[in-house]
Amino acid sequence: MVAAIGRIPWWAWTWPLFACVVLVLQFLLGSGGPLAAAETFALIATVFAAVYHAEVVAHRVGEPFGTLVLALAVTIIEVALIVSMMITHGNDSAVLARDTVFAAVMIVCNGIVGLCLLAGGMRHREQVFQLQGANAALAVLIALTTLTLIFPNVTTTTAGPTFSPSQLIFAALVSLILYGSFLFVQTIRHRDYFLPADGGGEGTHAPPPTNKVALQSSALLLVSLVAVVALAKALTPIMEFGIAKAGAPKSVVGIVIAGLVLLPESLASFRAASANRLQTSMNLALGSVLASIGLTIPSVAGVSILLHRPLTLGLGPKETVLLVLTLIVSIITLGTGRTTVLQGIVHLVIFAAFLFLSIVP
Numbered sequence: 001m002v003a004a005i006g007r008i009p010w011w012a013w014t015w016p017l018f019a020c021v022v023l024v025l026q027f028l029l030g031s032g033g034p035l036a037a038a039e040t041f042a043l044i045a046t047v048f049a050a051v052y053h054a055e056v057v058a059h060r061v062g063e064p065f066g067t068l069v070l071a072l073a074v075t076i077i078e079v080a081l082i083v084s085m086m087i088t089h090g091n092d093s094a095v096l097a098r099d100t101v102f103a104a105v106m107i108v109c110n111g112i113v114g115l116c117l118l119a120g121g122m123r124h125r126e127q128v129f130q131l132q133g134a135n136a137a138l139a140v141l142i143a144l145t146t147l148t149l150i151f152p153n154v155t156t157t158t159a160g161p162t163f164s165p166s167q168l169i170f171a172a173l174v175s176l177i178l179y180g181s182f183l184f185v186q187t188i189r190h191r192d193y194f195l196p197a198d199g200g201g202e203g204t205h206a207p208p209p210t211n212k213v214a215l216q217s218s219a220l221l222l223v224s225l226v227a228v229v230a231l232a233k234a235l236t237p238i239m240e241f242g243i244a245k246a247g248a249p250k251s252v253v254g255i256v257i258a259g260l261v262l263l264p265e266s267l268a269s270f271r272a273a274s275a276n277r278l279q280t281s282m283n284l285a286l287g288s289v290l291a292s293i294g295l296t297i298p299s300v301a302g303v304s305i306l307l308h309r310p311l312t313l314g315l316g317p318k319e320t321v322l323l324v325l326t327l328i329v330s331i332i333t334l335g336t337g338r339t340t341v342l343q344g345i346v347h348l349v350i351f352a353a354f355l356f357l358s359i360v361p
Contacts, residue, residue: 008216012052015045016220019227026234036238043231043260050224050264051271056217058280060208065187071265071284073221075291077229078104078261079299084233086303094310097300099254101293102149102319105141106354107258108289109326112266114347116273116281117333121341127278131337133186133193137286138334140182142327144293147174149323152314161314165305171313172298179294186287196279225264232260248359255358262288278339318361322354 019042026035057069082100086093120127148171157164163171186194209217236257243252265288272281297313304311315323329350333343 008056008213008220009052011045012049012217013220015042015049016224016227018042019046019231020223023227023230023234036235039231039235043228043235044263046224046227046231047263047267050221050228051268053217053221053224054264054268055271056209057214057221060211060214068183068187068287069221071288071291073225074261074265075288075295077225078258078292079296081229081233081257081261082296083299083303085236086300086309087307095251095312096254096257097296097311098149098313098315099251100258101296102315102323103251103255103258104262104292105145105289106322106326106351107255107262107266108285108292109141109330110347110351110354112262112269112285113282113330113333114344114351115266116269116278116285116344117339118341118344118348119270120273120276120278120281121339121344123274124276125340127273127276127339128337129279129282129334129339130193130195131335132190133279134282134286134334134337136182136185136190136193137282137290138327138330140178140290141286141293141330144175144178144290144297145323145327147171148293148297148313149315150320152312153320161312161316163301163311163313168301168305168311172301175294175297179290182290182294186283194279194283196277228264229261232257235260249361252358255355282334318357322350322357326350 022035022038022042026039029035054069054073058065061069078100082097085096117127151171152161152163152167155163155167157167208214236253239256240253243250243256265284269281269284272278272284300311303309329346333339333347
């Protein structure tokens with residue numbers, strides 16, 4: 001495991017530094033032309049650096065705390081990105097939070113999980129993980145998505161797929177309670193539910209990095225994640241222009257934002273599954289989607305109430321069907337504690353349907 005290395009490789013600090021330089025140039029000169037290409041390259045390269053530093057920190061603190069490092073860090077910065085766009089764009093961003101959160105659920109539960117199960121199954125035939133931990137995460141996920149993304153469609157206090165201010169406050173509190181309870185169970189009360197089922201895994205016996213290396217990686221991880229989100233925001237206008245020129249629905253913007261922000265987690269989960277560490281992969285994937293909902297909903301609800309910004313959370317009929325299908329298949333897939341390539345293929349097919357129907361509704 002890379003965390004056993006006693007020093008940080010050159011590219012792990014060079015790419016975040018390069019990203020910072022590109023961001024400074026973007027601030028001074030604006031996006032477009034060759035600079036947009038440099039921003040794209042810096043974004044991808046910095047993702048690899050972020051994953052490296054996350055693995056170093058994770059190896060130092062151990063499971064399941066290690067998987068929380070990347071999930072929480074990425075989600076907090078993702079929330080900052082969404083909130084800043086809500087404040088900047090005003091009424092035009094009423095559905096941005098909903099589209100981004102829903103896209104995050106579909107990307108994680110179908111795209112990331114499917115790719116991890118397929119890659120792990122092809123390389124190791126059958127993989128195992130802790131059933132209790134997966135069931136706990138799924139129970140919280142089902143409650144969170146239903147209460148925040150489906151309930152607005154059936155409430156009658158306000159017209160349309162929206163919550164009233166009191167309902168928004170309730171949804172925010174419920175989200176925080178559910179996610180906080182999950183963190184308590186994952187890290188304190190039932191920590192063993194989220195440890196490798198075989199009591200180990202690849203890299204278990206590798207020596208952990210020194211405190212100095214771990215601290216350096218922690219700082220560089222934060223810089224990398226901030227740079228990734230800042231670059232994603234800088235590229236958003238170009239991306240929105242391209243989507244409009246292609247005639248695709250505006251909801252595709254939320255998909256692209258969620259995909260860019262989730263890049264570090266996606267790569268980290270894939271590498272863990274390929275190394276036969278499916279428990280770590282599932283901890284990271286499911287933990288990231290729970291953090292995305294549990295932290296985003298309270299944040300956007302607060303902005304909506306304090307700044308009187310419109311907020312639409314209820315999903316449309318097509319998206320609701322896709323969400324229900326995803327949750328049902330996830331219960332079946334993660335209901336045995338063992339996975340093969342078949343489950344990965346099923347999730348990837350659902351993810352392909354989600355992408356196709358987003359472009360061709």
